[in-house]
Amino acid sequence: MLKPERTSHLFAEAHATYAEGIKYLEEATKLWDRELLRKSAEKTWCAALLATNAFILARTGVEPEPDHEEGTYSRLTHMRKELNDWEMIIGRYATLSHDIYQTAVCEKNVEPVFLLIHDIHDTADYIRDVERLAGVGPGE
């Protein structure tokens, strides 16, 4: 793993941001509040982006610009030859970007709610998987 301290810091930030997203989700489902659900989606997306940037940093030594979806995506596609089943990793990123970031956060479309909630929960698996691929966490 390259730049281990900064990588760990970014992953810690990703986990903390995701936890904030889950708090918003709990409030949103308790109050049946769509704006809180959108905030949960926003935090979840930020967490996924931070984790992806940490993964890229660990593998390449270069940290993508923060909060720049396109830049992170571009760096990820440049790494494709080093990744096993790159279609899946980049595809999962593209799915989160489309269904959580573009649709729920930018377009403020949280429908269907049950699928968005499912996607928010699933993002925890994505973060865990890129963390493992970065060489952090169990199995590495």
Added chain:
Amino acid sequence: MLEPERTAALFDDARLLYDEAMELLDLGKLRVAAEVAWGATKRATDALIVARTGRETSGTGQTSNGIRLLSYGAIEMAALRSRFRIRARVLHAECFYGGSRASLDVAAALIRGTRDYIRRAENMAQAQP
């Protein structure tokens, strides 16, 4: 499988489009090849949705929602959804509409891999839900 004849016709069309995309790729016409491969991806996904729900989708938005719904709680289907989304982004949005040359080798790899995508969708259409 629901609507087996319609499902088979859609998969046949997806394979025809894939063959056409490969011919275009061999001719160096990457941008058009990308859009035809995207068409094959969409057709195969539509076929899977028909096989599972009996309902036919039309536009990209409906197909997108269809695969998202099918992936709910289904790991293999969720994997296909990821492969669908990367194709939507690279082949349809970036390569064709954006005319982007930046992801040329990614686009070519995804065009070639569309055959595998169709096969995966077909296997899922035949499997019990």
